[in-house]
Amino acid sequence: MDGSADGDDSAARGSSGSPTIGPDAVTPTSSPTIESDVVTLTSELIRLDTTNQGQGDGHERPAAEYAARRLDEVGIAASMLESAPGRANLVARIPGADRSRPALLVHGHLDVVPANAADWKVYPFSGEIRDGMVWGRGAVDMKSMVAMVLAVARAWARDGRMPRRDIVVAFTADEEDTGNYGAGWLATEHPELFAGCTEGVSESGGYTLHANGRRLYPIGAAERGTAWLKLTARGAAGHGSRANPDNAVATLAAAVSRIAEHRWPVRLTPTVRAAVVGICEALDVPVDPDSPDFDAGAMLDRLGPARRLLENTLRNSTNPTMLAAGYKVNVIPSVATAHVDGRVLPGSEAEFEKTIEELTGPDVAWEYYHRETSLSAPVQSPTFTAMKDAIEAEDPGAHVVPYCIGGGTDAKQFSRLGILGYGFAPLVMPPGLDLAPLVHGVDERVPVSALEGGARILDRFLSMA
Numbered sequence: 001m002d003g004s005a006d007g008d009d010s011a012a013r014g015s016s017g018s019p020t021i022g023p024d025a026v027t028p029t030s031s032p033t034i035e036s037d038v039v040t041l042t043s044e045l046i047r048l049d050t051t052n053q054g055q056g057d058g059h060e061r062p063a064a065e066y067a068a069r070r071l072d073e074v075g076i077a078a079s080m081l082e083s084a085p086g087r088a089n090l091v092a093r094i095p096g097a098d099r100s101r102p103a104l105l106v107h108g109h110l111d112v113v114p115a116n117a118a119d120w121k122v123y124p125f126s127g128e129i130r131d132g133m134v135w136g137r138g139a140v141d142m143k144s145m146v147a148m149v150l151a152v153a154r155a156w157a158r159d160g161r162m163p164r165r166d167i168v169v170a171f172t173a174d175e176e177d178t179g180n181y182g183a184g185w186l187a188t189e190h191p192e193l194f195a196g197c198t199e200g201v202s203e204s205g206g207y208t209l210h211a212n213g214r215r216l217y218p219i220g221a222a223e224r225g226t227a228w229l230k231l232t233a234r235g236a237a238g239h240g241s242r243a244n245p246d247n248a249v250a251t252l253a254a255a256v257s258r259i260a261e262h263r264w265p266v267r268l269t270p271t272v273r274a275a276v277v278g279i280c281e282a283l284d285v286p287v288d289p290d291s292p293d294f295d296a297g298a299m300l301d302r303l304g305p306a307r308r309l310l311e312n313t314l315r316n317s318t319n320p321t322m323l324a325a326g327y328k329v330n331v332i333p334s335v336a337t338a339h340v341d342g343r344v345l346p347g348s349e350a351e352f353e354k355t356i357e358e359l360t361g362p363d364v365a366w367e368y369y370h371r372e373t374s375l376s377a378p379v380q381s382p383t384f385t386a387m388k389d390a391i392e393a394e395d396p397g398a399h400v401v402p403y404c405i406g407g408g409t410d411a412k413q414f415s416r417l418g419i420l421g422y423g424f425a426p427l428v429m430p431p432g433l434d435l436a437p438l439v440h441g442v443d444e445r446v447p448v449s450a451l452e453g454g455a456r457i458l459d460r461f462l463s464m465a
Contacts, residue, residue, distance in 0.1 A: 034155045034459060035452040039134060041070065041147035042451055043127035046136035052111035052176040056084070060173040063110040064088035067171050070150050074157035081190060087173045087181040091193045094153060096165035103166035104465055105200035105419055107410055108146040109175030109182065112138040119442045133445040141439045142203045144446050145425040146171055148455045152462055163462055168197055175410050178370050183413035197419050199383050204405045205423030206387065206457065210431045211306035212283045214399055217391045218309050219384065220423020222271035222404040223411060225374035227342035227352060231255060232335065232365045240330035249325045252336040255364040256320045259340060262359055264315040266296050269346050271404045272313050274379050278401035279306050308436060312406035316352050318342045339369060343406065346374040372412040377420040383465055387424050390461035394428060394453055424461070428453030
């Protein structure tokens with residue numbers, strides 16, 4: 001990882017090397033109550049095992065009950081809604097000073113992916129605070145954000161402060177699978193809880209990325225669509241020792257190989273183009289994305305760690321992930337199936353489907369196993385500006401850039417209600433600790449200082465947005 005920032009950026013750092021608050025950023029919102037609360041809340045949320053195994057196997061209710069208790073302690077009422085036994089969601093509305101303004105949705109998921117304790121230095125559901133870090137599954141994805149939202153709301157209630165507009169808080173189940181027990185269910189069954197919400201913020205943005213001596217803060221302003229595919233090949237069953245030109249396994253394998261080897265063309269959507277320009281400008285990398293000589297690969301090679309903000313969103317993608325066929329080695333099965341994780345850029349849906357038809361060929365059928373729309377929100381908006389201002393108040397040397405999220409979040413489900421989604425779960429990460437490998441990784445952890453800085457940023461943004 002790169003070290004501290006070059007030039008004037010170094011003035012924004014304290015002796016520890018972490019960004020500090022500039023003189024113009026010292027406000028009542030940088031309360032130590034928020035800072036101490038967010039660390040405790042993160043640790044205690046991690047201790048609640050809300051592992052989502054997928055296919056309906058999850059249990060978020062303990063975390064939802066915990067969040068409800070912490071809100072109730074300061075007089076904030078919340079509604080607990082179960083889509084199935086144990087699959088609990090929590091929604092609360094915090095009134096703003098101007099009820100005529102559109103409401104803002106702030107959402108975070110309560111479920112986490114599995115963790116194998118044998119691989120970890122600490123028990124993954126300990127919430128242990130060690131070496132200036134809070135350790136455990138969900139530390140960055142995304143119980144830290146849930147804790148920051150709780151800490152800010154609790155501080156407002158204690159201090160008698162109000163946001164400018166209504167803030168709807170939603171803590172959801174099942175984001176780590178399909179969202180059918182969480183945000184998708186809420187959007188379908190309880191849309192009235194989100195009345196007046198026009199924009200939302202959640203995970204995958206607002207964190208520090210140290211690259212080439214600069215501190216970037218990417219804010220998600222788009223998401224690729226989810227296109228999980230199921231492929232099916234059918235053939236003639238038979239004995240494994242006999243010639244069989246109608247072998248379903250061989251037919252499927254050939255199609256899967258074609259999909260895996262396909263190189264999708266570069267497609268610069270408006271958000272990706274803005275990300276290319278913003279990131280390259282911040283890193284002093286000359287670029288002209290409109291030039292016929294634009295070379296995406298050469299550009300990525302000059303971006304250092306920042307390449308990951310672009311490399312997965314310059315094009316569509318298809319990755320084979322599952323194969324199933326047969327029941328005995330000497331029996332040729334009549335059916336073989338595969339699953340492919342596809343991701344689609346905004347506006348590329350027709351091209352994606354046409355290409356899949358060509359790659360699978362006439363002998364392999366395909367269908368959507370799970371599908372969610374791509375998203376795009378304006379970069380030139382008061383809400384994006386407010387997020388940028390909140391980050392720069394905490395870290396005056398920040399370079400805030402838009403980007404397209406390569407995967408998916410609950411913003412897809414809430415978009416059904418006409419809610420524009422941004423990726424903004426701020427964490428002020430120190431040099432030497434990269435956020436990306438921690439997400440779903442072994443020894444997931446978050447620095448205490450990152451939580452404290454993130455809570456201050458979120459407080460500023462939600463107070464003024």
